[in-house]
Amino acid sequence: MEDEKLRIGVFVCDCGLNIAGTVDCEAVAKFAETLDDVEAVVRNKYTCADPGQNEIKKAIAEHKLNRVVVASCTPKIHEPTFRQCVADAGLNPYLFEMANLREQCSWVHQDEKEKATEKAKDLVKSAVARSRVLEPQIESEVAVTKAALVIGGGMAGIQAALDLADAGHKVYLVEKEPSIGGIMAALDKTYPTMDCSI
Amino acid sequence: MMDAGRHQNLTLLAYSEVEHVTGYIGNFNVKIRKKARYVNEDECTACADCVESCPVSVPDEYQQGFSSRKAIYIQLPQAVPSAYLIDMDNCLGNNPIACGKCKDACEKECIDFDMQDEIIDIEVGAIIVAAGMDVYDPSEMDEFGYRSYENVITSMEFERLICAGGPTEGHFVRPTDYKLPKRISFIQCVGSRSSKNGNKYCSNICCMNTIKDTLLLKDHYPDVQSKVFYIDIRAFGKGFEDLFMRSKESGVQYIRGIPGDVWEDPKTKNLLLSVEDTTIGKVQVHESDLVVLSVGVEPRKDMKKLQHLLTLSNSVDGFLLESHPKLKPVDAPTRGIFYAGCVESPKDIKDSVTQASAAAARASIILNAGKVEIEAITAIIDTDKCNYCGVCARVCPYNAITAPDRKSGVYPTIIQAACAGCGTCASECVQDAITMRHFKDDQIIAQVDAILEENNMDKIVAFACNWCSYAGGDLAGTSRLQYPTNVRLIRTMCSGRVDEKFIIHAFKKGAPLVLLSGCHFADCHYISAVTWTQRRVERLWNKLERLGIRPERLQLEWISAAEGQKFAKVMRELEEMRKKVTDKEVKETMEILAKDEEKAKAKKAKQAAAG
Numbered sequence: 005m006e007d008e009k010l011r012i013g014v015f016v017c018d019c020g021l022n023i024a025g026t027v028d029c030e031a032v033a034k035f036a037e038t039l040d041d042v043e044a045v046v047r048n049k050y051t052c053a054d055p056g057q058n059e060i061k062k063a064i065a066e067h068k069l070n071r072v073v074v075a076s077c078t079p080k081i082h083e084p085t086f087r088q089c090v091a092d093a094g095l096n097p098y099l100f101e102m103a104n105l106r107e108q109c110s111w112v113h114q115d116e117k118e119k120a121t122e123k124a125k126d127l128v129k130s131a132v133a134r135s136r137v138l139e140p141q142i143e144s145e146v147a148v149t150k151a152a153l154v155i156g157g158g159m160a161g162i163q164a165a166l167d168l169a170d171a172g173h174k175v176y177l178v179e180k181e182p183s184i185g186g187i188m189a190a191l192d193k194t195y196p197t198m199d200c201s202i
Numbered sequence: 203m204m205d206a207g208r209h210q211n212l213t214l215l216a217y218s219e220v221e222h223v224t225g226y227i228g229n230f231n232v233k234i235r236k237k238a239r240y241v242n243e244d245e246c247t248a249c250a251d252c253v254e255s256c257p258v259s260v261p262d263e264y265q266q267g268f269s270s271r272k273a274i275y276i277q278l279p280q281a282v283p284s285a286y287l288i289d290m291d292n293c294l295g296n297n298p299i300a301c302g303k304c305k306d307a308c309e310k311e312c313i314d315f316d317m318q319d320e321i322i323d324i325e326v327g328a329i330i331v332a333a334g335m336d337v338y339d340p341s342e343m344d345e346f347g348y349r350s351y352e353n354v355i356t357s358m359e360f361e362r363l364i365c366a367g368g369p370t371e372g373h374f375v376r377p378t379d380y381k382l383p384k385r386i387s388f389i390q391c392v393g394s395r396s397s398k399n400g401n402k403y404c405s406n407i408c409c410m411n412t413i414k415d416t417l418l419l420k421d422h423y424p425d426v427q428s429k430v431f432y433i434d435i436r437a438f439g440k441g442f443e444d445l446f447m448r449s450k451e452s453g454v455q456y457i458r459g460i461p462g463d464v465w466e467d468p469k470t471k472n473l474l475l476s477v478e479d480t481t482i483g484k485v486q487v488h489e490s491d492l493v494v495l496s497v498g499v500e501p502r503k504d505m506k507k508l509q510h511l512l513t514l515s516n517s518v519d520g521f522l523l524e525s526h527p528k529l530k531p532v533d534a535p536t537r538g539i540f541y542a543g544c545v546e547s548p549k550d551i552k553d554s555v556t557q558a559s560a561a562a563a564r565a566s567i568i569l570n571a572g573k574v575e576i577e578a579i580t581a582i583i584d585t586d587k588c589n590y591c592g593v594c595a596r597v598c599p600y601n602a603i604t605a606p607d608r609k610s611g612v613y614p615t616i617i618q619a620a621c622a623g624c625g626t627c628a629s630e631c632v633q634d635a636i637t638m639r640h641f642k643d644d645q646i647i648a649q650v651d652a653i654l655e656e657n658n659m660d661k662i663v664a665f666a667c668n669w670c671s672y673a674g675g676d677l678a679g680t681s682r683l684q685y686p687t688n689v690r691l692i693r694t695m696c697s698g699r700v701d702e703k704f705i706i707h708a709f710k711k712g713a714p715l716v717l718l719s720g721c722h723f724a725d726c727h728y729i730s731a732v733t734w735t736q737r738r739v740e741r742l743w744n745k746l747e748r749l750g751i752r753p754e755r756l757q758l759e760w761i762s763a764a765e766g767q768k769f770a771k772v773m774r775e776l777e778e779m780r781k782k783v784t785d786k787e788v789k790e791t792m793e794i795l796a797k798d799e800e801k802a803k804a805k806k807a808k809q810a811a812a813g
Contacts, residue, residue: 078676079693080668098578098640107679108691112770119687126653126661126690133652137644141578146619148228148327148572152565155220155508160543160554160561161332162206167562168330169211173569176324177206178234182217183281185203186334190264190278190358192365194551195414196441201551202203202280 010041010136013069014128015060017051017076019106026110028121032075035125039132043067052082057089064093071135075103075128096140103131150174158186207282215322216243216283223511226602226620227538228327228574238317239287241274245312246285248276252304252313253286260292262369266359268377269369274304274313279367288313328538328565331522332558333508335544338393338400338497345399346389346464346495352377353471354464354493356392357411364418374422376492378471382423383491387475388412389461390432394498403519405498406548409436412496413445416454429455429488431477439552457488464493499548512539513601518724521547525727532560535729536600537574537622540564579623579640579695585613587635594627594636599729603627624728625699629738641699646692650708653690658712659785662689662776665704667697670721670762677766678773685773688780689717696720698731702742705756710795714783717776719759732760749798751791755783 014036018024029047036045044067048056051074063069072090076082079102087097105124113120150173154165157179165177177184188194191201207214215236222233241252256272264271264278273293276286294301296315305313337358340348348354353376355363366372376383390408393400409432416428435456437446450456461475467489475488501520502508509516513536515523522545525533532540542558543549549557568574581603583594590608594616602620606613616627616636628638637643653661666672672693678685694700697720708716718739726732736758743753757779759772 078672078679080673080676104676104691107676109687111679111682112685113687114682114684116687123687123690129655130649130652130690130692133648134645137642137648138640139642141639143578144576144618145573146226146228146576148568148574149230149325150569150572151324151326152328152330152569153220153230153232153324153326154330154332154542156332156334156543156545157206157214157216158332158334158543158554159551160334160545160558161330162203163555163558164330164332164540164542164562164565165212166205166209167559168565168569169209171562171566171570173211173566175209175212176232176234176326177212177214178218178220179214179216180219181277182239182285182287183277183283184206184214184216185278185280185282187337188551189203189280190266190361192361192368193414193418195410196439196445196552198414198417 008070010071011043011067011069012039012041012071012073012132012135013044013046013060013063013067014039014042014132015051015056015063015072015074015076016045016047016128017056017074017105018047018049019076020049023076023105023110026114026117026120027105027124028117031121032105032124032128036075036128036132039129041071041136042132043069051076052085057085060086060089061093064090064095070095070099071138072100073103073128073131073135074100075105075124075131077106078104078108098141099135099138101131101135101138103127151176153178156186157181157184159188161186203280203282207284214283217287218322220511223329224601226617228568228619230326230329230538232324232326234322234324236320236322238319239285240290240313240315240317241286241288242312242314243283243285245310247310248281248284248286251307251309255303255307257301257303258292258294260289265369266362268359268362328540328568329512330540330542330558330561330565331508331512331514331534331545332542332561333502333545335499335521335548336502338405338500340392340495340497343399345392346461346493347466347473348495351464351466351471351473353383353466353473353491354495356495356497357408357415358497360415360494364415364422372422374419382426384426385490386419386426386428386492386494387473387488387490388415388428388430388494388496390430390496391460392495392497393500395433400498401500401519403548404436407550408496408498410439410442410445410550412494413437413449415494416449417445417452420449420452420454427453427455429457429490431457431460431475433458433460439550499544502545512536513599513729514539515726515729516724519547521545523724532557532564535622535727538568574619576619577623579638580618580621581616581623581625581627582637582639583614583616584635584637587633588613589633591632593630593632597626597630597734599624599626599731622728624696624731625694626696626728626731626734629699629701630734638699641694643701643703646694646704647707649692650704650711654708654711654713659714659788660688661713662715662717662780663708663713664689664691664717664719664776665697665700666691666693667720667727668693668695669727670725671697671719671759671769673763674761674765674769677763678769681766683766683770685770686777688777689773696726696728696731697735698728700735700738702738705742706795709751709755709791710799712788712792714788715755715757715776715780717757717759717772719761719772722760722762725762749794751794752787754779755791
């Protein structure tokens, strides 16, 4: 991996008019082409939709991309989508990076189209720079002890412990007082049913 | 309760406390102290023969002190486990001269004065915290004469007095003359919604509890006249408004206003309440035979101990902080730990049951899967660079790093499954021995370089934590809040990851202004990582000042995911600050830092030559 030549794909998303309404996406795409190691630049109306994702997969295969940058919305929405997309195309999902052109650019600079476009270019440049030094990561797994501890034997603790026990799990219910029941056990009737607490 | 006592998959450890917890999701090791009851729990049939023989009487906590119990007792008649225990603080002891009578009275020979506490070690994959809450105690402030007048009681005391299993067997009487009070006043929000006494938050349950109490009184004693003094009645749940209407229709008077003063008529022991009815704007005096304080709930007094035990943090109100207030309300920030009931926030039985089932379902996901995926965003240590200083172990909010031992040559180890990926250890390690996967130094510095390569004077380099500040920026976006275009955000998982060297590097590359923003202390998604961020920034401010660089050029802000407005405001303020930074100042800074770097290099070389 270390010696492999960098081949970065940049996918600029219009997000309908959400980004393209403010940012000159064509100019951003053209700018991306000038960046070092960028092999492919694709502009999409909606990169997150299936056709957009297919473009990414296609470009990974065609251009043997080993880094993918999507310039669209916040990673908090679609980072998992695109990670899955690049993984489906055989690329490690940690070799993917996003530039947030929507929440942190087009939507907050609606009256400054030129400056917003310049900022968008910077965001893409920054994401491309980061992508160059990204490394593949492997998510590891650990075994789970099939038992649960419930701390507190009031109403909530009893319910949680019984649900887990009914689901077939071994449960330890620890209560500080000599009896379970908690505060509920000291109540007479309870609302809204007006029935006994115990 | 009974079901929990006999379920074959459930081991009930009553009169027990969790003493120590180590490990991580899927693999927690727990030490539990099962306290000695001095009565064999399995053999005791709760026949009560022992009780008659016990000469010691103490106030019965379960009955709110309205009646007494013996030193050998059962907490409540329906106790689970259904077994007696000896309260050793009050027992005279097994001394033939002093006592030991219960031992003689127990035919089954269940009583064992030599019983010891038992330590039980268990291993579990998930933990549900359902430790509950405390009921607000109005005695400290003597609110509404609670401590001074016997006929002022709390809603918890009301429960025992009206309960058939209570000290009066359900005959509702007032404390001074054991007669049925004919006029009863309920005062709402005692210990809640106040900036003076008790807590600022609404305790959630008290309005409905009082409505229930008024209906119980009407049911048992139709002639009793109840009045409820309130700020607002919050009857928001399913079926709640119906109960409120039923209470009103039954003749209960609801008066909007909290009494300013309550005093006792010394002859009759009746109480006089002076209150402004805010619906008509008039001050009136109401006479009552009994006053019930509708007390709120608050975090457990031992909450800090519990938090320390499980590495949990609390919200501003003192209840346990959840992983996300809307989307992960049942999860603790520490993976594998879940919340149920009032330990997380005040809630009624239905909500507690709902949350408990949710917590059980969340825990089941882990237990059913049998394995858990550990995120790749974790810290790894290069022991070749480590000098055993141990700072990493000290700053880790998750106790995921074992402390090193210089003498025996043991390096710190990072438990991957316990590491949540805040990056504080990597930022604090002066040896640069810790790498934060996916947020490595060179990955972040590459972004800083890209931003400042051209037109550096126009740019503000801003570091924002993923969970709060970055999300606050996103909210500013979805809310279409407009702000100047100069800021360039660099996302890290936590502000704890922002190393001093990233900020210095930005200044070295000509940044006029740098912002570091993170979560507010109470919402830090990495428990206490943000406290280290603050310390680091304070350290850095001192350093900048020492070097002759204006510390104000490094700004620190706490912005939550809900504070889009604040995010936009901060961005506007930053731009004003940036405009004041001159080209000359930036150039000087770059020179100072270049010199400082030279000096540091020379010092290092000298040390290497000497060492």
